[in-house]
Amino acid sequence: MVSIDDLPIRDELRGQSPYGAPQLDVPVRLNTNENPYPLPESVVASIAERVTEAARSLNRYPDRDAVELRTELARYLSRSGGLAVGPAQVWAANGSNEVLQQLLQTFAGPGRTAIGFEPSYSMHAIISRGTGTGWVSGPRNADFTIDVGAAERAIAELAPDVVFVCSPNNPTGTAVSAETVLRLYEAAQAAKPSLVVVDEAYGEFSHRPSLLPLIEGRPHLVLTRTMSKAFGAAGLRLGYLAADPAVVDAVQLVRLPYHLSAVTQATALAALEHTGTLLAYVEQLKGERDRLVAELTALGCEVTESDANFVQFGRFPDARAMWRRLLEHGVLVRDNGVPGHLRVTAGTPQENDAFLEAVRVSLKDLK
Numbered sequence: 070m071v072s073i074d075d076l077p078i079r080d081e082l083r084g085q086s087p088y089g090a091p092q093l094d095v096p097v098r099l100n101t102n103e104n105p106y107p108l109p110e111s112v113v114a115s116i117a118e119r120v121t122e123a124a125r126s127l128n129r130y131p132d133r134d135a136v137e138l139r140t141e142l143a144r145y146l147s148r149s150g151g152l153a154v155g156p157a158q159v160w161a162a163n164g165s166n167e168v169l170q171q172l173l174q175t176f177a178g179p180g181r182t183a184i185g186f187e188p189s190y191s192m193h194a195i196i197s198r199g200t201g202t203g204w205v206s207g208p209r210n211a212d213f214t215i216d217v218g219a220a221e222r223a224i225a226e227l228a229p230d231v232v233f234v235c236s237p238n239n240p241t242g243t244a245v246s247a248e249t250v251l252r253l254y255e256a257a258q259a260a261k262p263s264l265v266v267v268d269e270a271y272g273e274f275s276h277r278p279s280l281l282p283l284i285e286g287r288p289h290l291v292l293t294r295t296m297s298k299a300f301g302a303a304g305l306r307l308g309y310l311a312a313d314p315a316v317v318d319a320v321q322l323v324r325l326p327y328h329l330s331a332v333t334q335a336t337a338l339a340a341l342e343h344t345g346t347l348l349a350y351v352e353q354l355k356g357e358r359d360r361l362v363a364e365l366t367a368l369g370c371e372v373t374e375s376d377a378n379f380v381q382f383g384r385f386p387d388a389r390a391m392w393r394r395l396l397e398h399g400v401l402v403r404d405n406g407v408p409g410h411l412r413v414t415a416g417t418p419q420e421n422d423a424f425l426e427a428v429r430v431s432l433k434d435l436k
């Protein structure tokens with residue numbers, strides 16, 4: 070039997086684990102921050118129509134620059150994000166993970182470093198390592214907010230090439246203020262200058278407005294977004310960024326030709342035709358998220374303020390034991406390895422009821 074250890078893989082990948090949220094078949098799955106609502110039939114019909122059309126020319130490569138799609142994404146951002154942007158400021162790829170990978174391939178890589186403030190989205194570190202980028206884990210306060218002073222000092226000392234700011238932050242849930250992002254941006258410009266990537270995968274769920282307006286006049290600030298969460302289309306694999314047009318030109322140096330299939334472009338365009346319908350679910354999920362915060366608090370849990378479609382809750386002497394108990398009650402949540410804490414995605418009202426009941430019973434069991 071050959072194992073990974075026997076293979077001549079790159080040294081920095083030795084001993085690492087792949088991204089691995091369990092995909093278990095349980096009645097209530099609230100562990101990967103998906104939108105619980107399937108796309109409505111009207112959207113499915115539009116997708117079928119657009120994809121049928123695209124199928125007629127699958128003998129040809131798709132639009133390499135995805136201009137129509139970037140135009141529609143720019144329209145959506147301009148309507149909802151507080152800044153008018155055009156297609157030259159928008160770039161799209163297969164999920165925001167691929168957007169992040171392209172940014173690191175372009176602005177980081179061997180001999181360069183990236184910093185993030187952990188706990189945060191684990192893929193920032195994993196994609197950094199995967200692109201040969203040195204990874205530095207920066208500090209956070211005990212309440213999981215960014216310790217701005219400590220972050221500024223870390224940036225000044227390290228002079229990293231890429232600074233990640235996740236807002237709202239996964240797995241803790243809280244959005245970052247514009248003032249904090251600006252202070253980190255200033256520190257990063259004084260130190261290098263470096264690229265500051267604001268990962269706004271959960272931006273639509275926030276109590277705060279989008280950080281999109283900050284890209285204006287700041288060519289080293291990039292905002293990333295996804296259709297996986299608010300648009301309820303995680304299976305589509307469509308992420309995008311907004312930044313100075315020069316950043317969009319730069320990532321094209323590393324993107325694979327025709328990386329966005331004609332089927333993907335057609336599907337995303339169809340979903341974007343129904344933005345109003347799809348974002349109505351966001352309002353409902355925000356209400357359910359707030360209910361989870363209130364009810365978990367009432368159950369005696371320590372709950373982190375959430376601007377996302379998930380809630381971090383604790384504090385458990387043994388978070389793994391609590392995670393197992395909830396699973397025994399048919400509810401799958403996420404153990405992100407944050408000591409004493411678990412994370413639950415806001416589901417349908419029925420799923421959330423089942424989750425809250427499982428917490429109630431499990432807390433009693435573990436007493």
Ligand code: PMP
Nearest residue numbers: 164165166190239270295297308
């Ligand atoms: N950023 C954050 C903070 C996320 O939580 C996720 C998905 N879990 C992503 C990016 C990637 O999303 P996708 O590749 O589906 O766009």
